[in-house]
Amino acid sequence: MMAETLTTDIALALLANTIATGAILVVLITMLGPISGAHFNPAVSLVFALRRDLPRRDAAFYAIVQVAGGIVGAILAHAMFALPLLQASSTVRSGAAQWLSEGVACFGLVATILAGIRLQRGAVPMLVGLYITAAYWFTASTSFANPAVAIARAFTDTFSGIRPYDLPGFILAQLAGALVALALMSWLLRAPVGDALPIHVEEQS
Template sequence: MRMSAAAPDGPLQRIRYERRLAAEALGTALLLAIVVGSGIMGERLAGGNVAIALLVNAIATGAGLVVLIESLGPISGAHLNPAVTLVAWLRRDIDGRAAIAYAAAQTAGAIAGTITAHLMFARPPIEFSATHRDGPAMALSEFVATFGLIGTILGVSRARPGFVSIAVGFYIVAAYWFTASTAFANPAVTVARCLTATFSGIAPASAPAFIAAQIAGALAGWTLFTWLYREARPA
């Protein structure tokens, strides 16, 4: 998620392409193992208290994001999210070919991470979720969650580049609680969470609206925050 570090001719361009894709796939796989695995563990230990299960899920996800961004950012930029990659392409930090490859690697990694979480808890590798998350409120929640995520990345990377990973982790923990959808804010995560019939799952029929709202939120975030942080031109 350090998009500013991925500028053409920047340090990421000197890292071999396959290593960058591997980092995106691995990072997103670990992210989904954290999301799904902590959801399963939280639900098992919460004794039916959904609030505690959500709190466990949110804290684990936010903490995991900080570690993943710090460790993989120097290799690929640690987008771990096709919506973030879309904004990086719009900013011309990466080219179109790399953006498509990043998104594919992220999605494949996310699916692998969900399967890994299932296997760790002795569940079938793939279980289609029956948890419907439908309606305008859910779509608006995903729009807001993704809009805020992009704003966090663009704003903090400009003001305090070394603080991006912590800011993103904090934002996601908060967004788990202030959005009705629990802030997926990531198309690859949404696809992968269709494949788990656990606490963090989403029914496949609900996914298209989530993904459309996430893309719209990313575009709106890029538009507004690019304008907001634009340097004033000399008179």
């Protein structure tokens, strides 16, 4: 909304969205990670529930709060910019390319989180923020990568919106990408057994 206020250049508006999203993700994950695991995404919560790292009942409640929080956030943003509080997006985002983009976006996000937790836990906030910043630009959909975000964006007829009719395709693609990432990373990051280390480095005397 701020970008639309300041410029009519679509690329510049997207860059503004990118910087704001990536930066606030780093802040929120750093602050809320120790409290709730920084669960902002139903697809990510589903993955953790399937890994048995999060009780399924909690994952269901998380998803409800994630979606509700997104919608409240959209309304709050409208209020800050003196726009009608309740809106429905008219922005068409549909088709195989968009769905593939969302599958790729959510796949990469989940892979980044799982690998980060296993290999560089302290770097996860920065890894996620940087991944989403990059994914804005390497996906045709601008990387929603989050069912709750997709639903929230259906409630704003602004630059970032998505037509409600197009939501099912996005959400299914996101969930599919998350599940593929879970399967692949479960194999890729499996704990080595005995001396079967992925990289063997001989000590130099």
